[in-house]
Amino acid sequence: MSALSRHRALTAIWGSPRGWRGTVSSVNHSDIGRRFILAAFAFFAIGGVLAMLIRAQLATPGSAFVGPEIYNQLFTMHGSIMMFLFAIPMFEGLALYLLPKMLGSRDMAFPRLSAYGWWCYVFGGSILIAALALGVAPDSGWFMYTPLSSKAYTPGINADVWLLGITFVEISAVSAAIEITVSILRLRAPGMRLDRMPLLAWYLLVTALMMVVAFPPLILGSILLEVERAFGWPFFDPLRGGSPLLWQHLFWLFGHPEVYIIFLPAAGVVSTVLPVMARTRILGYGWIVAALLALAFLSFGLWVHHMFTTGIPHMALGFFSAASALVAVPTALQIFAWIGTLWKGRPELKLPMLYLLGFFVIFVLGGLTGVMLAMVPFDWQAHDTHFVVAHLHYVLVGGFVFPMLAGAYYWLPHFTGRARIPLLGEAAFWLILIGFNLTFFLMHLTGLLGMPRRIYTYPSDMGWTWLNLLSSVGSFIMAFGFAMFAVDVALQIFLSRRARRNPWGAHTLEWAMPLPAPAYNFASQPRVADGEPLAADPDLPLRLARGEGYLAEIRHGWRETMAVDVTTGAVDHVIILPGNTRLPIITALATGCFFLALLFGFYWLAPLPLVAVTVLGWRWAWTLGWREEIGPVPIGAGETALTHREAAGAPGWWGSVFLLVADGTLLGSLLFGYAFLWVVAPNWPPPELIAAGLPQGAVAALAALAGTVLTRLAASAGVAGNNAASSRWASLAVGAQAVVIAALLWLGLAELPAPTGHAYAASSWAMIAYGVLHAFIALLCAAFIRARIASGHIRKGRVLETSVAQLFGDYAGLATWLILACVLAPLVLA
Amino acid sequence: MLKWLRLTTTALAVGGCSGPLSTLDTAGSAAASIATLWWAMLAGAAILTVLVMTLLALAFRRRPTPAPGGTRLWIGGLGVAMPSTVLLVLLGFALALGEQTIARKAAGVVVVEASAHQWYWDFRHPGMAGEIVTRDVLHIPAGRPVDLRLEAHDVIHSFWVPRLAGKMDAIPGHVNVIRIDAKEPGRFEGQCAEFCGLGHAGHRFRVVAHDAAGWTAFQRGEQP
């Protein structure tokens, strides 16, 4: 087969139809990645316009441009858009687009999940923007502190828009996190050991793992607050045993790792682009990876530095202060590794390098003010002033926007296949750099002179007048620079000449393909023997195009890509990925209807879309797989491998594991909340505790155990080919989970006080609800196994579906036991 | 060294750093030591910035042979050892300073109850004949430590008189204590620092620090 006919055949398999059909059905990672990036940039523009309105208002004292009603929406939406709709999705888009290409793979592990995440993001983002246009946008600040965001003080829909809209968007963050983790761990080119991965993959892996555990506390907090607002369950109401501090802990348990989640991918871009600009290899690869792991670990121990003024004892603050200072060490390590790399090589001042220099200047200053703020006494003064606004923009714009701009110029030829028009980009750079520093450098001083953040106006005799005016002038210069950047990119896309293949002389695999990148990435997958494959073998692109690598053979119209061993990168099995489908957009629409029903208070309607999501989820799993026997297939170079349905440890299993890790973090946060309220909240002990319920508890516990064991029995019988037994065990497992559900509900209804009376009852009920939901999921899994045995999809040696069902069965059992222990604890201890 | 810093502090405060809410134009002991900490950190940060920028600039000079330094210098030395040392010193300094600042038992402490509302402050002072309640004006004796017991009645607010001390949140359902003092008699501006809704920008109050005679008069109920 010639290279050209292989290109045509592969494009037919991996590409998407033209026009709107392709738009709604494509699951290809390049399509989805590009969309994420474009949409994130659009949201950046919206957030930027809001920033301009903020700066217009603050330019002069006593300004009558907007009042507090509008201003509060402006800064809340600016912050929320920048964090949730720009920064996170931008990095997700970059990861989706680039990762498979850098790892020598053809797509991500769960293409339909990327598409679903994408639609959730657009729909959720649209809800927020619509609310902004209608003037009912969230207005309690981007961290939504209660009680201000509770029903009593925000009676309108504004806070619900935030809680529901952001949670909707979070679905895409969690799915991206799981997908990125599994793709990096399993979907690489054969021979790519962990220590041969491009550094960016390490950064994205660590980021994704952090997301898996960082987002659940926020999601939980949002659910609890929404339930408080909608149904009056008083988790955060101090009069009824709740505590506003619980919200702060849950929010910052997410919020602090969040800023590293934003910074790390951008730092990964620095680690990728900088050595190429310096024409050398990165200094201290292993050290950098170690620093990343340290950063990820430490970043979960710092959240209290956002709460230095909430009355926590000083010695406890000292611990968090030290931990916050400590993260500066792995960060400094990276900074000096980068500078050392520049010293080692021969750096050239090309445009991406210029942006990297901007990054150094701004980010170093942001890091230094960060260390200052980590010192408790200083934070007592600077907290909630414009000093913090300056600091956070130095780290976010310096640590995210500048590296991303460097990355944009570096990879644009890859997206567009075209070269840049000279000079416009340089001019934009200088405008952004100067404008930024003018805006935010002065803001440190404004803050020290006592200007609080989030005030819509100020008197003229405070000494802030000229500082604010200059800041506003600076921000308009910066906005002009960003507009120029947009024009530059547009010109490059539409007018410029074609780019050479590999214009920077880089050595990573994403440059081993024709530009713009084809839908299938690689006509055949490489075998990697070096951290910089193109340096070791400059002819690699040609040989891959000629089909000299893995999976060059095209069969059955399958989308095939290799799965490798996690650490060694040895060939493990062949993954057959699902093709284009409308299932993701339809499921996202159903999900959106659920959120809209809650938003408009049609609670009686909400179960309907939930049923739809359940049915679609079932279909989602059902449409995969096949009944026929397949066995080992040839993969090229005379080797053979099993397909993923027959091999152990397929992506679906790994994905389930990380999903359950996220789910377990959510449960952990819930249990933390329960214990926290018990110990810290006012108006405890509650007027009424659980008084009986051991029989119901015993039934639930035994049924949960039975459900777990029966699912396991069904799984092993299914894999052994014993269909009749497997089917019987699965039916029994369904029954056992139904008993769990009934017993838990009975326990709650018969023995627990009403959830609206006290935070104790509310949190007990929240745990019961969690248990019921997970027993129901386990029930569905068991029922699925039964149905798949009947349909002939599960047969001897097919481990994937049964192993996933077993995971969910085990988890449901464990969760039920934990929950029973917590709910019944007051009874047992009394 | 500290003395020298204090002197520069005052000099800078007079030129450009003054203002009714300035944290650098200090009039209380907590605010003064925090300002000292700030100027020290600023100096340190300036040195580190110059160091990093110089190293960065030098990377771009033309050079015939590859520059010196491997992972030992760049990562072991500059990346790990240098920041660790600096941070350790800074942390110790800040911790000690914080310990001095917090409200401990001490002789002659005046206790005032403050309750924050959307959007005003009520202060309940000890008087000769029971409590003296004022709205949006806090009275304290100059030169004596004052503990404020903060509570909030609706949403979270934050008590902050920048020229006297740092801030402390007033949180519904919890009581927090902050210690402040004013070295000299005078009037100082206070501002709610935690976003508290529509009236946040105007959620202000004033502190009046009396001399001994004035304080006695106030406690006797003679409004000044």
Ligand code: HEM
């Ligand atoms: C494009 C230039 C930008 C300008 C001129 C700007 C300006 C501002 C200003 C003046 C505030 C303070 C509002 C107040 O407290 O009253 C603010 C808040 C904030 N900004 Fe930006 N910003 C910009 C870009 C960004 C970016 C890129 C991010 C994040 C990636 C970001 C994240 C935030 C956050 C999280 C807040 C806090 C919002 C809150 O207090 O709830 N900003 N911005």
Ligand SMILES: [Cu+2]
């Ligand atoms: Cu933080």
Ligand SMILES: [Cu+2]
């Ligand atoms: Cu207030």
